[in-house]
Amino acid sequence: MARVVRFHQHGGPEVLQIETVDVAPPARGEVQIRVKALGLNRAEALLRRGTYIETATFPSGLGLEAAGIVEAVGADVAGFAPGDAVSIVPPLSMVRWPAYAELATFPAELVVKHPPELDFETAAAVWMQYLTAYGALIDIAGLARGDVVAITAASSSVGLAAIQIANRIGAVPIALTRTSAKQRALRDAGAAHVIASAEEDIRARLEDIAGARGVRVVLDAVGGPAFEPLTAAMSPGGMLIEYGGLSPEPTPFPLFNVLTKSLVLRGYLVHEITRDPARIAKAKAFILDGLSDGTLKPIIARTFRFENIVEAHRFLESNEQFGKIVVTI
Known part of the structure; x- marks a missing residue:
């Protein structure tokens, strides 16, 4: 019993x-x-x-x-x-x-x-947070040193895991959170930059931070109207990975940005990683190494x-x- x-x-x-x-x-x-x-x-x-x-x-x-x-x-x-x-x-x-x-x-x-x-x-x-973030950023997007990655719902466990993984490989994590209340905590957690999406112009801030190289990867758990400014600030050939859908508002398809920049918009479930023996083995090794060396906490x-x-x-x-x-x- x-x-x-x-x-x-x-x-x-x-x-x-x-x-x-x-x-x-x-x-x-x-x-x-x-x-x-x-x-x-x-x-x-x-x-x-x-x-x-x-x-x-x-x-x-x-x-x-x-x-x-x-x-x-x-x-x-x-x-x-x-x-x-x-x-x-x-x-x-x-x-x-x-x-x-x-x-x-x-x-x-x-x-x-x-x-x-x-x-x-x-x-x-x-496991859920690091596998989700690893699968999206490393396995699918191939995030690399110097890449700029925008992470929405950044104070969630997956968002924080994504920040740590980006820092572990030398990418530049930009944390998006609704208000500035969690700004200091996100910086302390490793975010290179923090954007309060309800208080700031998302596109302008992303373009100011990323400069000419643009945002190559967006890890999004929200959807909704932010799709337009997020994709507008992305670099040509960039990838937006959607793993959530927290917004109660409709998510517009940013046709102009997708066409002019040849963007990839991709849905993602962590099951893609966990049901594939080869991919889960690589993910486990990456995560266990990060836990052991302290880069993942x-x-x-x-x-x-x-x-x-x-x-x-x-x-x-x-x-x-x-x-x-x-x-x-």
Whole structure:
């Protein structure tokens, strides 16, 4: 028996319930984890509300990231043993492999022995943010030293991960945030420049910062009207990678900018990386190296107890956080 978080209908944070259920042993090729910490992601709020790319089957579990201790291993699993400290690469389906639980089971290929210097709270904050940012910036866009990259929703965990990755390879990260309230924190987190999108002219500021070379890569989680000024400031042949859609406003297609600059506008899901063995291996190596040498450092906004999961989800949807929200068990 173990406590799990489930919901029986779509809705706000209040639909989340902690229940005690029987937990089956790990099947062939699976590893069961005694969870010590969870990393929260906006995708989980979307699943809970019924607006995610995956459909919940009630009663539904949820959760994409966890860190803890190996409890048991299934048949044909090599390299893991009970007692190992591990963290989890986000699975393709959180309905099939939900992380919000005292005991959670995952495919062995998604289980990682993280650097021993990481505590469980930090380890639970690693994989979604760095895999998402790495996949977009390095794997797809080929971001290189000297490139200028504009990062929207920069105070999110993925935004902060993107800033760190850009700095690690010598690119120039420009952080976009709605107001100037988080400007100092973003600079302290490594942003070379910060633009308050609700207070400043986005295009003018980007052009002033980037100069003649322009912005080669835009990592965007927002969409909406900002597409026009973002693409207007991009360099010829630049790439805008869209991985979110936070804006409630329509997203215009910037036809003139795309045509005149031969821009690439590309949708992106982290699953592109996690379901490809060769690409995930490269991503893991890059991230683990960065964690070990200190160039990649997860920033935790706030930590909640498992019993306060509803409050944690309310904070997740408040947009007040700076970095990752973690829940401990």
